[in-house]
Amino acid sequence: MRAGGSSIMSEQPVVSIEQISQFEGQDITVKGWIRNRRSSGKLSFLTVRDGTGDLQAIVSKGEVGDDQFSLCSQLTQESSVILTGKPRRDVRAPGGFELDVSTLAVIHIAEPFPIQPKDHGVGFLMEYRHLWLRSRRQHAILRVRHEIIRTCRNFFDDRGFTLIDTPIFTPNACEGTTTLFQTQYFDQVAYLAQSGQLYGEAAAAAFGKIYCFGPTFRAEKSKTRRHLMEFWMVEPEMAFADLPDAMQLAEDLVSTVIQRVVETRRSELEILERDIPKLEAMVKPFPRITYEEALRRLQQKGAAIQFGDDFGADDETSLAQEFDRPVIVHRYPADAKAFYMAKDPERPDLALCMDMLASEGYGEIIGGGERIHDLNKLLAQIKAHDLPEEAFKWYVDLRRYGTVPHAGFGMGIERVVAWICGLDHVRETIPFPRMLYTLYP
């Protein structure tokens, strides 16, 4: 055993806290940060985190000597340390195990940490987002986010979809009217992508089944619990596919994601106090209703809404509350929808589109449908929406060379994370949220 503890090298195995139970009684090294310290004279209790979990470490004056013990008494919240010692099973410890420390090496004594283990206001925490990420709760959320993203990728990869990255700088508006972030692109104007869909359609004609996964940007001045200016979206697109195919894929994706997170991130969901049985019950098939059926249900409840109106936030919530799992609403009035949406041949006033509304009032998590594949219909729509034909020339070309029915959708990752974690705001679902007027840190 070394004395002094000044070296950061160690002969013992370096063990992550989540693996600690496998090393009971062995000499090991743990590298991490101090979450909290409680001291009682000749005994000090350190809560150490290492990114995989928390561990209570016991430093005893009799065990480590006066020098090491006084070093220990200087440790502030978030000081970085390397500890060696033996893990011991103990019911008094929060994780079931604690570490009897034999040597302590201090890498850095942290300055007083702004975030204390107590309640803080949201504004303050957002200002210190770079430090807030260290909290148990933020850590749990971002691990669930990771699991959701991983599951989406595996889901599409396993089904023969090819990942196609779409550009972030774009020359024109995908959906025409929505607000775009404008930026300088040498001597031209460019916009940040608000969707990869149009490029996804080109890729689907090349590869059959594709998906893109990346950040998207919308300069809508929205200030709600469901909006970010920069958010991540996964967007599959399939050639030779129609609206029912898109609805089926969406249902398979969302149910797979839920089941996978419940399976692999249960302890994180527990930290977040999520109602896990409620999540587990969300198995397919999901209910599917038409826009008109949804309209009838809302009108029966007394909502002042008529055909042609889009659903407001309250409408979506009240509709979703009728079901114990996500609900798919399809065939909205075509007038309110984007130019590329195919129309129902039997009801030309309806678009072959669908939204998936998450349960428990989390709102729309998926939007998509079947695209127009007929050249003349698309040209007519571009004209009707008063869009610049020149900018869409390449997109129109897709209807000139072997056009086929195709469909797809976009799923907003942050809303899915907020819903699965049971959060009341999407700002906690992404490491560094970009919000209206909030660009720092």
Place this chain on the structure above:
RNA sequence: UCCUCGGUAGCUCAGAUGGUAGAGCGUUCGGCUGUUGACCGAAUGGUCGCAGGUUCGAGUCCUGCCCGGGGAGCCA
């Protein structure tokens, strides 16, 4: 952009009717061999968001502005 609530110590907040500012936590020092957001004692801490106005006197009343929370519209 609109509606609404707020801005007092590093943090979370309290400061009736206008009379010159408080607590807890943190930090520093001391005490404690089983603590769980430990506890006990002491010390430390403020242009009361900014600028005007009313008043003998404004954290408190009035006007304007800035910043933040919640909500709406729009959307994923």
